[in-house]
């Protein structure tokens with residue numbers, strides 16, 4: 001018989017905040033994954049909402065591609081407000 | 094990859110850890126780093142899981158409802174700790190089934206302390222106070238270890254441990270302030286758990302094999318002997334406070350160093366227990382294997398149900 005698949009668990013700690021990844025667990029289906037996530041990750045009111053996602057469904061970027069993906073942003077200082085030097089007398093900007 | 098390239102990568106890797114940057118699962122890592130982490134994190138997970146067994150023994154015999162719910166909650170936390178850690182370990186490319194197999198076959202180790210029996214209710218107090226106390230000393234430095242998933246799991250674990258130790262100490266305090274029989278029961282538990290708790294912090298520095306490498310990878314921040322000293326220094330005054338006596342006639346406070354000096358530990362006993370000859374090694378593993386094997390039909394049934402529901406959905410879709 002097949003082993004229970006792996007699920008990634010995301011918890012919203014309170015309304016107004018995003019769901020945040022907190023770990024993984026094994027469960028036979030989504031309903032059980034939610035129940036297990038509640039027992040494993042929210043025993044002390046750590047959450048008001050849970051997402052579970054089959055780990056196999058996540059596509060992740062590869063650290064080897066990090067340079068290609070993220071380095072182009074480095075030399076784009078003009079995307080930041082401090083790039084624009086303006087007189088000190090200027091207010092509210 | 095050529096040897097030189099690997100060496101280069103290793104240097105970059107070590108420098109990254111030295112700068113306090115974290116290593117995440119998909120990052121390149123030396124094979125030895127991966128294997129050492131799988132071993133340490135899984136041993137740690139196994140200890141949490143096996144650690145439930147000596148305490149589970151007392152759930153139905155807790156003296157009051159309050160003590161019972163506290164003990165249940167504590168044991169449930171330990172299950173959680175095991176699960177956080179297994180999940181961190183699996184990010185290194187090992188499966189849960191392989192990890193269980195290593196525990197059940199005796200290939201993997203777990204903390205030797207859980208191979209001692211829990212004879213009286215006071216043992217629940219002594220375990221929370223001393224065993225969880227020693228575990229906290231071991232675990233706090235791991236919150237800043239180099240492997241991200243392990244460090245994050247440890248942060249959660251450490252947040253939850255404090256209640257374990259406090260509920261244990263409160264049990265001891267209550268017994269120590271009770272009838273002479275109750276006080277004697279508390280003293281007896283302290284007598285039995287004191288030395289195993291000291292040894293739980295690991296072999297002495299000169300007999301410890303992995304220390305240097307582990308320090309570099311921040312799997313260890315302080316040596317075993319330093320951790321043990323810290324444990325003794327913080328625990329002796331706690332025993333004094335509730336009028337219990339540390340079962341070590343050579344124990345004395347050194348005014349110059351401001352540390353307690355304590356007697357030699359029975360390392361032969363420690364290694365005997367590690368090698369599987371402790372009082373409860375067989376009982377612990379067989380309870381664990383038994384639970385796993387007897388639960389197989391439940392796991393299979395849940396999986397069969399999930400597959401059936403899934404195929405029903407598909408049928409509706411076409």
Ligand SMILES: [Fe+2]
Nearest residue numbers: 141170171174
């Ligand atoms: Fe724990």
Ligand SMILES: [Fe+2]
Nearest residue numbers: 171225254257
């Ligand atoms: Fe604990």
